[in-house]
Amino acid sequence: MAVPALVPLIEEHTASPTVQAVFSDIRNTKQIDFVPAFWRALANQPELLAATWRQVKEVMHPESVGQTSSLDARTREIIAIAVSATNGCSYCMNSHTAALQKQGGNAALLGEIMRVVALFNATNALAEGFQIEPDVRPNFTT
């Protein structure tokens, strides 16, 4: 944590009003009392900060923008963890695990998620390796 990010982490009190407004919305929406380093790094490019936050807000906090979702908050964090473990992204694993923990998750739940993640990383490699063609193509009708 002594190691700096590749870009300066913008401080909330020296940020432009536009950036401050996003920071404040992040703290309020996520109910946390600090602005995570991820967002402070993005703030070097205010459009990137605004666009990424808008998307995270819509997808992970749909109720805050008047949308509904058939996936509950815990399932969304689980998907985030599955993607992050598959990509090997450490910052992401840390932050999504912290979020899962906040929702009542414990080490055993994380273990169950990782068990499924590990299995499908294995079977994905087998299916790709053997170049297996689909048995059937799912056919959703609208």
Next chain:
Amino acid sequence: MAVPALVPLIEEHTASPTVQAVFSDIRNTKQIDFVPAFWRALANQPELLAATWRQVKEVMHPESVGQTSSLDARTREIIAIAVSATNGCSYCMNSHTAALQKQGGNAALLGEIMRVVALFNATNALAEGFQIEPDVRPNFTT
């Protein structure tokens, strides 16, 4: 589907009794009336078939081996889809989407899952790219 896999797809009626027993267990456990190409490819190496099926059975059908899971069947398929889309595995997307559909999922649900998957593939790239250090390290106690 005319394209063969890299290895011969073992036919059930010509398979060894050991392989036939696994094939039969797959059909029964998954309640399908054919043996998917994935398993027929693995059957070229019976130990690989047996070990992979045992693991899929334990993780995806825990009740069939007397285990319990705090993740329900739909959530497990959602994790499988998140991993498969992140890895870009087509056979896997086809089969897990078919499974989700069987559990009542529709194109809209798949769309919601993919929306979360896409978002975190984007933010993973940002976190990795900017080399951001964790804010906090979750601290599970046993």
Next chain:
Amino acid sequence: MAVPALVPLIEEHTASPTVQAVFSDIRNTKQIDFVPAFWRALANQPELLAATWRQVKEVMHPESVGQTSSLDARTREIIAIAVSATNGCSYCMNSHTAALQKQGGNAALLGEIMRVVALFNATNALAEGFQIEPDVRPNFTT
């Protein structure tokens, strides 16, 4: 192309007015006379369609939303190709190569891009494999 996507591809003339408006904006902004399959697939979930298009429009067509970018259009397509080749995404390679060609790119330019992409996929594997620590940490000041 006879193979259907995993979800129905929404037809423009049967789409809801909201979806039609996005489709129309896509055709106009990209100056093409059809709606690519990618967008027709996303249209099964209108929020996903709208959010993804808004982001593509802002990033790839910044002038259309009154933003500026220090990256020109060709460099942005080159980045898209570098990401898509690294991820092995075929639909993406097809569509971004088509876009590059529209901007005057030819097979030789694509070859030069791919040469750089291939080199860094190789050196990435070496750096990750040998677990090499950074020599120096770039230090941007704001």
Next chain:
Amino acid sequence: MAVPALVPLIEEHTASPTVQAVFSDIRNTKQIDFVPAFWRALANQPELLAATWRQVKEVMHPESVGQTSSLDARTREIIAIAVSATNGCSYCMNSHTAALQKQGGNAALLGEIMRVVALFNATNALAEGFQIEPDVRPNFTT
């Protein structure tokens, strides 16, 4: 940086004459006054060092070997960054960002690059996830 790489980092003054010649060429071509850890690690296998450096020299410093490129030096570094962020390679992000900075890049430029990289990691996941077939196959003529 106190952490050693997986292999010893060869010191320039104790290296064989062949390795010293490559090290010297690296310092001169890149106009730096030290040999980066990456190259010192590769030097454990002199053929790997020579082959990798030759390729980096040809691709990233084409003028030094009498070749030309239709990609300029900045665009080549941008591609290197796009690949490294997509692969999540930290050593690579550090060194390519340092190179970009040397060419006059700042945190805002890196932010714009990462914005495009993040977007296409998201859309790649969507295209792969929905298994979308190409609309059109670009057709370069020689």
Next chain:
Amino acid sequence: MAVPALVPLIEEHTASPTVQAVFSDIRNTKQIDFVPAFWRALANQPELLAATWRQVKEVMHPESVGQTSSLDARTREIIAIAVSATNGCSYCMNSHTAALQKQGGNAALLGEIMRVVALFNATNALAEGFQIEPDVRPNFTT
């Protein structure tokens, strides 16, 4: 190493008898005098620990379960290193390199392996990028 894993690392002397039995089998089979952090993390979910160890034991120590393999122990470690470098997994590179070293491998051997790994990460990106169709489909007969 002062940094904790995301989950508590179970201590051998406080573990349940089931977990202790697996830990003991790991130490004996691998002929090491401690339980690696990887296994102590998995022990938070005893089924995951047992299933993963059973699979590692069968695949990497086939003689210990009365199986045979046409791949020798060194080749199996080489595959593990190739996968781990391609995925950029540091814990994995550390542990598999340690195992290779125990089998008599040195920095030069690791260098040769990495040279092949790097080459094919490069050519994979080229083949994916240019979307090249197979020349021929291998045709194994059983």
Next chain:
Amino acid sequence: MAVPALVPLIEEHTASPTVQAVFSDIRNTKQIDFVPAFWRALANQPELLAATWRQVKEVMHPESVGQTSSLDARTREIIAIAVSATNGCSYCMNSHTAALQKQGGNAALLGEIMRVVALFNATNALAEGFQIEPDVRPNFTT
């Protein structure tokens, strides 16, 4: 196979003398009677063709350039397969499997390789997911 690559596949009889010389060397070194599509695609950029072939020749056919390797030809193909399956590259799986078959490999050997590949894609995901720190850092002395 009716699907064209993204770039024209250069025909041997219409190629420039430089490209023809590389094509001829490929056929002779690999002892095949055609030029694979991969090399015909690269030939759109003769430097890329020459540099890639030189590297493949040095790494995969070291005896042809008077080098030696402590990895035998079969082990090198096995590494190529491990990388290609992990990356999900189909052209690569096809061509390296064909090469393995030429060296006497059969479906059972491919199955054993894939079993190890699948296992370590699973354990890589676990190690990355749980963010486990190395137990020990291998320490090669030169």
